[in-house]
Amino acid sequence: MNGDPISTNEPGAAAAVLPATTPMTKADFTSDQIVRWCPGCGDYSILAQMQKVMPNICARHNIPRENVVFMSGIGCSSRFPYYMNTYGFHGIHGRAPTFATGLKAVRPELQVWVVTGDGDGLSIGGNHLLHALRRNVDLKILLFNNRIYGLTKGQYSPTSEIGKKTKSSPIGTVEMPINPICIALAAEATFVARTIDTDTKHLQEILERAADHKGSVFVEIFQNCNIFNDGAFESFAAKPVREEKTVILEHGKPVVFGKDRKKGIRLVGWKPEVVDLSVASDTTGLLVHDEKAESGTLAYLLAHLMEPEFPVPLGVFRAIERPTYEGLLTQQVKEAVGKPGAGNLDSLIRAGDTWTVD
Amino acid sequence: MSLKTEESSAERRSAYSDTENVIIRFAGDSGDGMQITGSMFTQNAALVGNDISTLPDFPAEIRAPAGTLPGVSGFQLNFSSRDIKTPGDAPEVLVAMNPAALKVNLCDLIPGGMIVLNSDMFGGNNLKKAGYTTDPRETGELSGFQVISVPISNLTLQAVKPTGIGQKDAARCKNMFALGLMFWVYDRPLDPTIRVIQQKFGKKPEIAEANRLALQAGYNYADTVEIVPNQIRVSKCVLPKGVYRMITGNEATAIGFIAASKLAGRPLFYGSYPITPASDILHELSRHKSFGVVTFQAEDEIAAIGSVIGASFGGALGLTGTSGPGIALKSEAIGLAVMLELPIVIINVQRGGPSTGLPTKTEQADLLQAVCGRNGECPVCVIAPSTPSDCFHMAIEAFRIAVRHMVPVIFLSDGYLANGAEPWLMPRSEDLPRIPVKFHTDKATFQPYARDPETLARMWAIPGTPGLEHRIGGLEKEDITGNVSYDPENHEKMVRIRAEKVDRIANDIPPVEVMGDPEGGDVLVIGWGSTYGAIDQAVGRVRRRGGKVSSIHLKYLNPFPSNLGEVLQRFEKILVPEMNMGQLAMLLRARYLVDAIGLNKIQGQPFKIKEIERKIEEVL
Numbered sequence: 001m002n003g004d005p006i007s008t009n010e011p012g013a014a015a016a017v018l019p020a021t022t023p024m025t026k027a028d029f030t031s032d033q034i035v036r037w038c039p040g041c042g043d044y045s046i047l048a049q050m051q052k053v054m055p056n057i058c059a060r061h062n063i064p065r066e067n068v069v070f071m072s073g074i075g076c077s078s079r080f081p082y083y084m085n086t087y088g089f090h091g092i093h094g095r096a097p098t099f100a101t102g103l104k105a106v107r108p109e110l111q112v113w114v115v116t117g118d119g120d121g122l123s124i125g126g127n128h129l130l131h132a133l134r135r136n137v138d139l140k141i142l143l144f145n146n147r148i149y150g151l152t153k154g155q156y157s158p159t160s161e162i163g164k165k166t167k168s169s170p171i172g173t174v175e176m177p178i179n180p181i182c183i184a185l186a187a188e189a190t191f192v193a194r195t196i197d198t199d200t201k202h203l204q205e206i207l208e209r210a211a212d213h214k215g216s217v218f219v220e221i222f223q224n225c226n227i228f229n230d231g232a233f234e235s236f237a238a239k240p241v242r243e244e245k246t247v248i249l250e251h252g253k254p255v256v257f258g259k260d261r262k263k264g265i266r267l268v269g270w271k272p273e274v275v276d277l278s279v280a281s282d283t284t285g286l287l288v289h290d291e292k293a294e295s296g297t298l299a300y301l302l303a304h305l306m307e308p309e310f311p312v313p314l315g316v317f318r319a320i321e322r323p324t325y326e327g328l329l330t331q332q333v334k335e336a337v338g339k340p341g342a343g344n345l346d347s348l349i350r351a352g353d354t355w356t357v358d
Numbered sequence: 359m360s361l362k363t364e365e366s367s368a369e370r371r372s373a374y375s376d377t378e379n380v381i382i383r384f385a386g387d388s389g390d391g392m393q394i395t396g397s398m399f400t401q402n403a404a405l406v407g408n409d410i411s412t413l414p415d416f417p418a419e420i421r422a423p424a425g426t427l428p429g430v431s432g433f434q435l436n437f438s439s440r441d442i443k444t445p446g447d448a449p450e451v452l453v454a455m456n457p458a459a460l461k462v463n464l465c466d467l468i469p470g471g472m473i474v475l476n477s478d479m480f481g482g483n484n485l486k487k488a489g490y491t492t493d494p495r496e497t498g499e500l501s502g503f504q505v506i507s508v509p510i511s512n513l514t515l516q517a518v519k520p521t522g523i524g525q526k527d528a529a530r531c532k533n534m535f536a537l538g539l540m541f542w543v544y545d546r547p548l549d550p551t552i553r554v555i556q557q558k559f560g561k562k563p564e565i566a567e568a569n570r571l572a573l574q575a576g577y578n579y580a581d582t583v584e585i586v587p588n589q590i591r592v593s594k595c596v597l598p599k600g601v602y603r604m605i606t607g608n609e610a611t612a613i614g615f616i617a618a619s620k621l622a623g624r625p626l627f628y629g630s631y632p633i634t635p636a637s638d639i640l641h642e643l644s645r646h647k648s649f650g651v652v653t654f655q656a657e658d659e660i661a662a663i664g665s666v667i668g669a670s671f672g673g674a675l676g677l678t679g680t681s682g683p684g685i686a687l688k689s690e691a692i693g694l695a696v697m698l699e700l701p702i703v704i705i706n707v708q709r710g711g712p713s714t715g716l717p718t719k720t721e722q723a724d725l726l727q728a729v730c731g732r733n734g735e736c737p738v739c740v741i742a743p744s745t746p747s748d749c750f751h752m753a754i755e756a757f758r759i760a761v762r763h764m765v766p767v768i769f770l771s772d773g774y775l776a777n778g779a780e781p782w783l784m785p786r787s788e789d790l791p792r793i794p795v796k797f798h799t800d801k802a803t804f805q806p807y808a809r810d811p812e813t814l815a816r817m818w819a820i821p822g823t824p825g826l827e828h829r830i831g832g833l834e835k836e837d838i839t840g841n842v843s844y845d846p847e848n849h850e851k852m853v854r855i856r857a858e859k860v861d862r863i864a865n866d867i868p869p870v871e872v873m874g875d876p877e878g879g880d881v882l883v884i885g886w887g888s889t890y891g892a893i894d895q896a897v898g899r900v901r902r903r904g905g906k907v908s909s910i911h912l913k914y915l916n917p918f919p920s921n922l923g924e925v926l927q928r929f930e931k932i933l934v935p936e937m938n939m940g941q942l943a944m945l946l947r948a949r950y951l952v953d954a955i956g957l958n959k960i961q962g963q964p965f966k967i968k969e970i971e972r973k974i975e976e977v978l
Contacts (some may be wrong), residue, residue, distance in 0.1 A: 031829070033841070066824045071668075075834075082829050082842065087821040089671060090831025091664070092694050094602045098656070098664025103821075105629050105652050105665065106674040110821055128664070131657040329654075342648035345620050345787040353550065354603045354784070354828055355405050 024055040028065060032084040037076060039353045042197035042223035046144065047083055047248040049203045054084075057211040063111050070113045074123055076151050077117040077144035083135070094125025097132035099326075100139045108326040111211070114141040117188050118159040126158075133187035135325040138209045140217040143180055148229035159316050166228075181317055183301040185296045191195045192214060192299065196222040196237055202248070202314060209316060215324050236312045245307060249315035254286040255302070257311045261304035265305070272305060291319045362823060374545060375588040379438030382540065383448035384457030384533075385463045387424050388417055388431040391533035395453075397779075398537060398551050403437040404604045404781050405550045407594035410437045411891065412443035412779045414965065418717045419910040425479075425487040430462040439593045443745075443891035445778065447966035450621050451543075453536050455479065455510070457488035462914045464500075469588035472586075474539060476532065478511035506585050510535050510576075517575030518568040527565060531572035538576020541620075545589045548577060572608025575757075587731070598783055601627040605782040607746035607775035608635070611679075611705060612642035614753025615651050619675050622757060622793035627669035628677045629654040629662040633942045634717040635773045636681045636707040648684045659687035663704065666693060670700040670831075673820035674798060675757055679705035682715055685724060686731075692766055694832045696856060699807070699816045701760035701767075703753075708772040710962045719962025720773035723889050723938040728768045729945065737860040739763070740916040742770040747782035749775060763863055764815035770915070772937075774888040774964045795863045801825035806840030813866070872903060872926055874908025878928030881977050883909040884954070886942055889965055891933055896970035902978070907974050915942070923950045933957060933977050935970050 018136075029051040046172065047074065056063060068086040072078035074093035075314070080248035081088030091099050096114045104112055121143045123131050132139060148153040148166065155168035163172040184192045191213040195206040203221070210217045222233045230251045247257035255265040262278040262284040290298060299317040306312065336342060363433055372535040377856075382399070386392045393414055400804045403410050406724035412435040422429030428591050436446035450471045456479040467473065478691045480493055495507065514532040534555070541548060559566035619626035628651065630640045644653040652674070656662035663678045670676035680688060695702050708724045710716025728740045739870075743752040749771060760767045798804055806828045807816050819826045828840065836843035837851055872882075874897065885893040890911050910925065912918065918938055926932060926946070932954045934943040940956035947954050957973045959965055 033829075064824065067822050069821050081831070086827050088829030088831075089668075090829065090833065092665075092690055092832055095660060095664040095691070098661040099668035099671070101661070102629055102654065102665030102670075102676065103626060103672045104668075105654055105670040106625060106669045107821065110672070128661055131661065208793030244766055260837075271919055329652060333650060333652060336647035337650055339648055343620070343650065345617055345649075346617060348646065348649070349784050349787065350601065350603065352603055353401060353405055353554075354601050355407060356601050357407065357597045357599050 001102070020263050024053065024058060024065065026051045028148040029054045029085050031083050033082045035083050036079065038227050040226040041076070042146065042225070043077060043080070043144065045197045045200060046142075046203065046221060046223065047080065047287075049200055050084070050207060053204050053207045053211070057208065059213065061111070067109060068111045068113070069103065069113060071103070072096050073117045073120040074151070075117040075120040075149075076225075077115050078120060080115040094120050094123070095128060096120070097125065097128040097137075097141065101132055101135070101137050104137050104139065104326045105329055108138070108330055114139050115139065116143050118143065118145045118157045118180070121185065122180060123157045126183075129355060130183070130187045133184055133189040133218060136190055136322050137325040138214045138215055138327075140213075140219070142219050142221055144221050145180060145225045145289050146225040146229055147177075147232050148225050150228055151223050153227040162222070179303060180218075180220045184301050185303060185318060188296065189216045189218045189318070190320050190322050191217040191316070193218070193316045194220045194222070194314050196233065197224060197238060199314075206316070210318075213319060216324055227245060227315060244333040245311050247305070247313050249289045249291070249302065249313050249317065251289055251291045251316065251319075254288050256286065263311075265310070270301070271311065272301065274310065277327065291316045293318075373803070374591045375762050375880060376591050377594065378592070379436060379446070380451065380544065380590065381434065381436045381449045382453065383432055383434040383449035383463055383466070384534070384536070385430055385432040385459035385691055386453075387458070388419070388429050389421055389424060390431070391530065392431045392433050392455070392456045395533040395537050396435055397477060398554060399540065400435050400437075400840050401554060401967045402541070402551050403435070403601065406546065407597075408437040408439065408592055408932065409442050409472055409595040409597060409968060410435060410779065410781055411445045412436070413443050413774070414777045415963075416920055423487075425458055425484050426868065427458050427462055427488060430459050431634045431711035432459070432463060439595050440948070441597070444964075444967060445893055447968050451540075453540065454897055455532070455536065457485050457490055459492070460494065461488045461490065467503065467774060469502055470504065472506065473500065474506045474508065474536070474585075476510035476536070477507040478509045504883050508539065508579070508585070513575060513579060517571050521564045521568045521571065524582040528568060531568050533569050534572035534692045535576035535579075536568045538573040538578075539585065541573070542577045542580035542881050543586050544775075545591050546970065548573060551774060553955065554838075554922055560630040560711065583797070597781065599781045602781045602783055604779050604781045605747050605750075606638075606777060607743070607749045607771055608638040608777070610747050610749035610782070611743075611753055611769075611771060611776075612639045612646075612692060614750035615675075615677055615703070615729070615757070616643070616646055616651060617750070617787070617790060618754045618757040619622055619649065619651065620787070621754060622675060622761060622792055622795050624795055625650045625674045626677060627652045627654070627666060627674040627701055628680045629669070630655050631656050631659045631662045631663035631684065633659075633681050634777045635709060636679045638682070638776070639679045639707075641879075647963055658927045659684040660691060663688045663691040663702075663829060666702050667695050667698065667700060670695075671698070671703050671820070674816070675761075676700075676702040677705070679707065681707045682709045682711050682717065685727065689732050692737050692738060692768075693734065694731070695766040696736050696738060697835070698830050699856075701757070701764055701818070703756045703760055703767045703769055705769045705771060707776045708770060716962045717771065720888065720964060721960065721962060722770075722772055722889070723941065723960070724770065725886075725938065725941040727945070728770055735857065737916065738855050739765050739767045739860055739863050741767060741886040741914055742912070743775060744887060744911055744913060745779050746775055746778050746830065748913075750782075754790060754793070758791065759863055759866070761793055761795055762815065763813050763859060765817060765860060765863070770887060772888050779890075797823065799823055799824065805838050806830060807835050807838050809855075813857060813862055838934050861917050864920040867914045867919055869921040870910050870912065872895070872908050872910055872925060875906065876908075879908050879935055880929070881905075881907040881931045881974060882926065882929035883933045883935065883970070883974065884905060884912065884942065884946070885909065886912040887913060889937065891922060892965040892967050892970055894934060895967045896974060899967070899971050900974045905974065905978055907978065912942070915945075918949065926950050926952050931955060931977055935959075935973070937964065
């Protein structure tokens with residue numbers, strides 16, 4: 001039995017094939033712990049949407065609740081697992097992808113979510129994030145980006161905009177921020193998306209799609225820290241300007257935005273430009289989004305659309321298929337275990353030249 | 359071997375000289391294949407039935423500039439007709455493939471020892487690179503030795519000519535020629551080694567043939583010119599009955615952990631980042647997927663142990679391995695495993711430190727780090743194998759303790775054990791201890807931090823178990839529930855529970871045994887880890903001369919065996935030889951208030967028997 005990493009005696013392995021008896025609800029995913037984020041934190045919305053979509057996800061994928069695991073590192077966002085009534089693992093700073101990779105390697109049937117932040121995922125844990133993504137481990141990585149260090153009380157983060165004044169940069173940071181989507185694309189993540197805490201419907205859609213994807217998922221969630229970086233996303237995400245200043249990416253459709261969808265993005269050579277469709281009234285030449293494109297080039301280009309010149313893209317940048325790490329790993333082990341004479345401890349001990357003393 | 363050769367030698371000589379044991383050192387450039395040569399002699403001696411112990415000694419650079427002193431690689435082996443336990447203090451034979459090898463190793467050779475050197479390399483430039491201004495063969499500095507000069511390079515090229523291989527490949531066979539020379543001197547059969555050559559170069563038949571020809575040519579040359587007046591025989595050693603193989607510490611470690619996995623009925627997950635001298639364990643384990651072993655070459659040391667904790671959370675046997683700086687990087691995660699109370703094993707194949715230190719050399723200087731080196735009150739169980747083959751049994755022991763007590767266990771090996779080899783009386787799998795693993799499944803009795811009253815181990819409840827959904831993490835846990843708690847009383851309680859849990863492992867390990875006089879005596883020598891062989895031999899020698907000295911060897915370093923304090927009281931003086939500045943001595947002093955005397959060697963080299971012997975005499 002230990003020849004097979006997906007052991008059959010594990011409770012979850014047996015339960016995984018049985019349909020859930022009664023449909024679950026949000027309450028089934030709410031733990032008994034008091035949520036301790038600051039009142040007004042964007043994390044509340046993300047938690048609520050997650051608890052709301054999990055019953056659907058489990059039903060759709062025929063996954064019992066005990067096969068769902070939330071894992072995290074350190075930071076405000078990393079308290080997330082305590083509040084989900086699933087298996088949970090609150091690790092050490094930046095290392096959540098490593099715990100999750102080890103868990104998936106031995107228990108591929110589990111659905112594993114990783115919750116991280118801009119400091120946890122892109123600063124102290126940047127290396128692990130890259131490697132989990134490039135290996136295509138089947139993890140759903142949610143990076144809550146509030147562009148600030150919250151739990152340590154207000155220092156700049158790797159995503160803070162240049163010149164930002166914080167406790168540790170009283171006259172402004174001199175560091176170029178990281179674009180998380182670009183990092184994920186460069187690491188060849190197979191699913192890359194962006195959403196925002198305040199657009200609950202879009203957030204739910206993206207979480208559902210994240211759950212449906214097989215392979216490494218990277219979702220950047222713009223999340224407001226109302227204590228240390230309040231209004232970080234207001235310039236484009238506030239209700240009155242959102243239509244004009246964001247663009248929702250939709251696969252196979254022209255990249256259009258604005259009131260009555262009267263604006264679009266067009267490429268001139270490699271250079272994007274905004275076209276006013278109410279004037280041109282002609283959609284030919286508009287950029288058409290292709291999340292399944294083999295190359296990540298288009299997605300990378302879209303990731304660079306930034307305010308104030310361009311609308312900020314939300315939605316799925318990339319969704320391609322590639323074999324998962326744990327799938328390939330398990331396959332190699334399965335094949336080796338299936339060979340005649342495999343797993344004989346005495347032949348392992350007695351390998352090579354031996355001699356007998358009588 | 360060719361039977362004809364043996365017969366013809368036998369005809370010429372009616373007598374061989376016999377000796378109890380021989381210590382040979384093969385030395386050459388790191389590209390000269392000295393490690394292979396040494397290993398092949400070792401394997402051959404094992405098959406003949408000698409007891410063997412080996413000490414490879416190589417530079418950290420893969421290929422330092424050819425012919426220079428830093429590029430010298432050596433392999434010492436001791437083969438014997440009696441039980442030996444160490445690779446020997448000083449070689450009596452030195453095979454030197456170039457002047458640099460001679461220069462580096464000559465100081466170790468016993469007076470009157472034999473030097474076999476490759477005369478083709480003793481020309482101007484090679485002498486200069488080794489720092490010789492004149493040929494040492496002509497200055498008289500070798501006059502106290504028996505020097506055998508053989509044009510090994512040229513003879514090798516001639517010998518392998520029939521295969522038609524290129525000059526470069528042909529030149530590389532010279533180590534086999536040298537091996538052939540030594541095989542004749544010690545009257546060894548060629549056949550087992552020819553089989554090894556054929557296996558090793560199976561895919562390149564012409565290279566295999568060239569190596570075979572060189573080996574045979576060396577043997578025949580030695581026979582023809584009679585490079586020594588009498589061939590020397592070392593007869594079989596009387597070892598306990600059974601089936602044997604040669605094994606290095608790293609091999610034994612790897613297969614020991616596979617055995618642990620079989621005995622526990624749980625898959626082994628090995629997460630590791632390549633590092634000298636632990637990488638061989640990763641190589642070995644990745645070859646054994648047929649045992650369900652999952653190996654993960656992580657992006658760094660932290661990811662390696664992180665993945666292992668994740669795998670253990672999932673119910674696998676989580677194992678990581680590293681050395682030197684790698685163990686420092688893993689400290690924080692070991693602390694997490696202590697907090698989570700999950701069973702993992704951390705192999706530390708110690709090497710010379712601090713920092714990058716001496717990557718290929720041995721040391722025992724991570725003991726205090728293993729026992730104490732983490733933030734907070736963070737006790738872990740620490741065990742140490744004592745010989746290469748003992749690594750197998752201690753690997754099983756590591757997981758037995760980890761799983762039964764729900765604790766991380768540090769397995770302290772070292773470079774000397776890792777690369778050293780000895781004959782191993784192989785156990786049968788049915789004689790090995792089972793490792794019972796029980797996952798908790800009952801919802802009614804489940805609390806994440808409820809404990810077994812005997813061991814204080816918490817329950818292992820893995821994802822996929824209905825009704826046991828719970829959260830664990832590195833924040834302080836409330837007793838029983840495992841909820842996050844900042845309560846002052848609770849924190850102290852939990853700190854004490856975690857300490858008590860490790861202390862109670864002492865109830866579950868064998869008491870320490872005194873080798874010598876259990877009732878007491880003048881001196882007790884206490885060792886741990888790879889110093890076992892040298893201590894055992896040194897104590898034996900002094901005892902044979904009537905010295906009232908005994909020894910104990912600690913395989914359990916945290917907690918110590920429960921009878922240790924009482925044993926210490928029976929002896930007048932305590933001597934602790936260690937390859938560090940006195941770390942075990944410090945622990946013994948702190949714990950038992952004994953005036954432990956240190957014998958400390960920090961040279962990247964194991965103890966010589968005589969160094970310990972001398973110190974015992976001094977202390978007595």
